[in-house]
Amino acid sequence: MEKIVILTGAGISAESGLGTFRDEGGLWAQHRIEDVATPEGFARDPALVHGFYNARRVQAAKAQPNAAHEALARLQQDWPDEVVIITQNVDSLHEAGGARNVIHMHGTLAGALCAVCEHRWVSPPEMAVGEPCPACAAPAARPDVVWFGEMPYHMDAIYDHIAEAWIFAAIGTSGQVYPAAAFVHEASLSGARTVEFNLTPSDGASSFDEVILGPATDTVPRWVDKLLSQR
Numbered sequence: 001m002e003k004i005v006i007l008t009g010a011g012i013s014a015e016s017g018l019g020t021f022r023d024e025g026g027l028w029a030q031h032r033i034e035d036v037a038t039p040e041g042f043a044r045d046p047a048l049v050h051g052f053y054n055a056r057r058v059q060a061a062k063a064q065p066n067a068a069h070e071a072l073a074r075l076q077q078d079w080p081d082e083v084v085i086i087t088q089n090v091d092s093l094h095e096a097g098g099a100r101n102v103i104h105m106h107g108t109l110a111g112a113l114c115a116v117c118e119h120r121w122v123s124p125p126e127m128a129v130g131e132p133c134p135a136c137a138a139p140a141a142r143p144d145v146v147w148f149g150e151m152p153y154h155m156d157a158i159y160d161h162i163a164e165a166w167i168f169a170a171i172g173t174s175g176q177v178y179p180a181a182a183f184v185h186e187a188s189l190s191g192a193r194t195v196e197f198n199l200t201p202s203d204g205a206s207s208f209d210e211v212i213l214g215p216a217t218d219t220v221p222r223w224v225d226k227l228l229s230q231r
């Protein structure tokens with residue numbers, strides 16, 4: 001078994017022009033996290049939150065997958081064993097780059113979720129306050145994204161994959177936020193080789209066997225080429 005498990009974060013999408021809440025400037029800078037990315041913020045001002053995610057949806061639809069997304073899709077296609085991509089990103093750039101079976105632990109901008117019955121459906125480009133749920137008709141449609149204070153999705157499946165990993169790679173994620181921070185420890189305990197890709201070393205870099213610094217569009221394709229050439 002030479003299964004590869006990859007965790008990607010905001011850094012990989014940033015190279016496609018999508019900003020993060022840590023960036024200065026851009027969409028996030030105009031809002032406080034507690035207003036647009038918490039259940040309490042949504043309860044307080046759903047119009048503000050829908051407006052924010054409608055804008056992010058427009059921005060994400062314009063973004064193109066980059067060389068790092070495409071290299072990971074190539075690895076998934078050509079590696080003889082399973083390659084699992086887990087992402088903290090809510091855009092669909094991995095899929096647009098050709099990846100399959102991407103695990104979106106923080107949900108996706110492409111999804112709508114009923115806050116009452118948890119029914120899920122494909123989000124319209126613009127969501128409005130009070131839009132009815134197609135299953136229960138409650139006026140409670142919200143973006144299907146995991147907000148601060150909410151439990152990430154698919155955690156059981158993620159830990160199962162990590163327990164079987166031969167390589168665990170974290171790309172463009174600070175890795176210091178729970179539960180992602182716990183993944184590298186779990187992977188090490190299971191005997192995986194661990195690699196971090198980042199622009200600068202993260203606070204959790206010392207937990208990894210190897211740290212590769214530089215833009216993901218540069219470092220990830222080279223890493224994928226090397227892995228595949230060793231087969």
Ligand SMILES: [Zn+2]
Pocket residue numbers: 114115116117118119133134135136137138
């Ligand atoms: Zn419902």
